[in-house]
Amino acid sequence: MEDFILSEKEEILFMETRLIRLASEKWHLPIDKIIAVFRENDILRYIEVGYNIFHCEGDEAVLEDIEELIKRKKVGIDDRKIHQLLKIYKRRKNMSTLTVSKERLNFTVDLLITMVVEELAKETGKDYKEVLMDFLTSKTGKALYDDSNGLWHNGPSYIADMYIDEKNHLQK
Numbered sequence: 001m002e003d004f005i006l007s008e009k010e011e012i013l014f015m016e017t018r019l020i021r022l023a024s025e026k027w028h029l030p031i032d033k034i035i036a037v038f039r040e041n042d043i044l045r046y047i048e049v050g051y052n053i054f055h056c057e058g059d060e061a062v063l064e065d066i067e068e069l070i071k072r073k074k075v076g077i078d079d080r081k082i083h084q085l086l087k088i089y090k091r092r093k094n095m096s097t098l099t100v101s102k103e104r105l106n107f108t109v110d111l112l113i114t115m116v117v118e119e120l121a122k123e124t125g126k127d128y129k130e131v132l133m134d135f136l137t138s139k140t141g142k143a144l145y146d147d148s149n150g151l152w153h154n155g156p157s158y159i160a161d162m163y164i165d166e167k168n169h170l171q172k
Contacts, residue, residue, distance in 0.1 A: 012051050016044050018059050019066065026063065041070055050115050050156060053108060057155070065155025069119075072161060108152060109144050115156035120163065140166050 006014060023034045038044055043066055047054060054062045117135055121128040135141045140163040143151050151159065 008051070011055065012048050015051065015054065015059075015062070016047050019043075019047065019063055022059055022063050023066070037070065041073055043069070049118070052111055053115070053155070056108075057153075062155065065157050068155070068161060069157035072123075072157060102147075105147050105152065106145070112152060112156055112159065113141065113144060116160050116163065119156055119160050123160075135163060138163055138166055 020031060020034050020038065023029070023038075024031050027034070029037075046066070046069065047062070050062075050065075054065075113132075113135065117128055117132045120126075120135065121131045124131065140151075140159060143149055144159065151162075
């Protein structure tokens with residue numbers, strides 16, 4: 001019997017398919033509505049870009065990150081529904097212990113920062129280099145490289161929200 005091995009492109013497609021189905025089940029919306037929300041928010045591209053991080057997380061965690069992204073964009077699903085979803089599906093409190101080499105952790109954080117910066121640059125219209133420099137010098141950016149706090153376990157939208165909150169707090 002021949003081994004069944006998926007290419008990375010097929011794995012991404014498989015993840016996108018699972019997440020569409022999972023969103024439909026959790027949000028109690030038909031698949032065509034989910035596809036419309038995903039298209040409007042460019043979620044499939046988001047999954048593709050974040051795949052190297054997302055494939056290490058469970059589908060529930062990735063869907064939570066997508067929910068946060070959509071909530072921030074305030075498109076597709078009303079805030080009441082998102083609030084209910086986030087209340088029901090809170091971030092994992094007890095992550096299983098995972099030993100990751102410092103080199104691998106740094107690579108993961110670098111990729112995560114790339115995704116956060118890309119998201120923030122697109123959202124703000126600022127040059128990504130400017131966003132990168134601002135992000136890396138922020139408390140949020142610095143905290144990502146501290147493996148003891150587990151911030152790197154979160155998705156890019158969650159981290160982008162933290163950064164935005166930090167910047168808003170500093171402006172007050």
